[in-house]
Amino acid sequence: MKTYLLVCIFFFSAFFATAQRTEFFPLDIMVSAKMETNIFEVPFSEKTPFYTVCLNLENSDLELADFLIRFSKDGQQWDDWKPFQKDIHGDENKKISNLLYADADQKYYQIQNLKKNDLYIRLDLFNPAISNVSLSNNTIQREDCKHPPFKNRKDWCTTCTPGGSVITTVTHLVVHHSAGVNESSDWDAVVRGIWNYHVNSRGWDDIGYNWLVAPNGTLYEGRHDNIQGAHYCGKNGHTMGTCMMGNYMEIPAKDTAMATLIKLLAWKADVNNIDPLGSSNHPATGGNLKNIIGHRDGCSTSCPGDKFYPVLHSFVKPAVDDLISNKCKDDGTDPDPDPDPDPDPEDDFYQGPFKMQPTLVKREIKFYSGRKIIHPISVHIVNMVGQVVLTKTFTGKYDYFEGKVNVKYLPAGIYYVRLVYGRNEKEFKFAKI
Numbered sequence: 001m002k003t004y005l006l007v008c009i010f011f012f013s014a015f016f017a018t019a020q021r022t023e024f025f026p027l028d029i030m031v032s033a034k035m036e037t038n039i040f041e042v043p044f045s046e047k048t049p050f051y052t053v054c055l056n057l058e059n060s061d062l063e064l065a066d067f068l069i070r071f072s073k074d075g076q077q078w079d080d081w082k083p084f085q086k087d088i089h090g091d092e093n094k095k096i097s098n099l100l101y102a103d104a105d106q107k108y109y110q111i112q113n114l115k116k117n118d119l120y121i122r123l124d125l126f127n128p129a130i131s132n133v134s135l136s137n138n139t140i141q142r143e144d145c146k147h148p149p150f151k152n153r154k155d156w157c158t159t160c161t162p163g164g165s166v167i168t169t170v171t172h173l174v175v176h177h178s179a180g181v182n183e184s185s186d187w188d189a190v191v192r193g194i195w196n197y198h199v200n201s202r203g204w205d206d207i208g209y210n211w212l213v214a215p216n217g218t219l220y221e222g223r224h225d226n227i228q229g230a231h232y233c234g235k236n237g238h239t240m241g242t243c244m245m246g247n248y249m250e251i252p253a254k255d256t257a258m259a260t261l262i263k264l265l266a267w268k269a270d271v272n273n274i275d276p277l278g279s280s281n282h283p284a285t286g287g288n289l290k291n292i293i294g295h296r297d298g299c300s301t302s303c304p305g306d307k308f309y310p311v312l313h314s315f316v317k318p319a320v321d322d323l324i325s326n327k328c329k330d331d332g333t334d335p336d337p338d339p340d341p342d343p344d345p346e347d348d349f350y351q352g353p354f355k356m357q358p359t360l361v362k363r364e365i366k367f368y369s370g371r372k373i374i375h376p377i378s379v380h381i382v383n384m385v386g387q388v389v390l391t392k393t394f395t396g397k398y399d400y401f402e403g404k405v406n407v408k409y410l411p412a413g414i415y416y417v418r419l420v421y422g423r424n425e426k427e428f429k430f431a432k433i
Helices: 187-201 255-271 309-325
Strands: 004-011 023-031 039-041 050-056 067-072 100-103 108-113 119-127 172-177 211-213 219-221 239-244 279-282 287-290 292-294 354-357 364-369 377-382 388-394 401-406 413-421 424-432
Touching (some): 050 187, 067 100, 211 255, 239 255, 255 413, 292 309, 354 424, 377 401, 388 401
Parallel strands (some): 004 119, 172 239, 172 292
Antiparallel strands (some): 211 219, 279 287, 413 424
């Protein structure tokens, strides 16, 4: 009896005129028990920045671990064997791999069949085409927080028909990573590849996420706002799914992407009156969840990555809360420092007396204290590699202290602030955009 498996290969090819020339080729070939015969040429005709591969073992008694793949430019010199791993965003019972990426000039691929018997393979070939370089400036204005500029559906794909029709009231914001490539010359093509993977390989009615953020900070519209997605292990009701494109298991997300994510979450939290630091009932789960969560907070997965997940809770959520508190003015204007006019003398330094605003910064950061200040205050700004890049000292005595530090000329990035007051220190963190 023949055993069938599905290997899905999506190709990214050239863009001509104003529409993407996408192509889809389903092929049936045989993978032999003799590995040397399992060399295939990728049959695309257009120029392409890269292509992706996935393995689908639905309706089969085989496992993803039974197969390996590698790529070559000439069919002679090969890169390392790569395993097919389970897709972290899909149904845990479905045997569909994540996407593997190959360079455009790797025109040959070879499959190693560890089962040692002849198998029939179905190959799905998809070419989403190289993208336009134009950037839309679509925005949505609601309440105080303005939606960050984004590329809408027609910007990133003229042929990817929107699906999904279930309207949901969003109460929880779920953040993912794609577990894909961290570098690309064409992020529009990456989004089209994810769309094709979700629709033509997984059988969903649309791309699973409501929004996607590229490492360069570009925001992409997935499913329309308030349309129920397919991203949270079957408990998608009342959620908005945002995908940070890239793999953040071993490297951190880029500052540009985090800045866009913070603005997007602040916009939605402000519009729907969601407390970024709070928890509430999630009807689809039947229990309380934090209002902003990572995929792993409710599902058996490593998503959104070991290097990004802690930052989501320790930095992104407070930054979202801070941005909303400042009415989404990321330059620190119109602050509400809420000083303590009658502090408890038993409070130690680490519960006060200083506050810093904002945490998402364009021009300046501000420090406040509602307590009487009698010692000099030194502010040291340190970059992510531990270098002190800016120092400022405030002298004098204050009944109420307000100090400003201009960071306009610092490069974009994440910075730590070490505030020294007498013999005590306190640390803050902010993102310069």
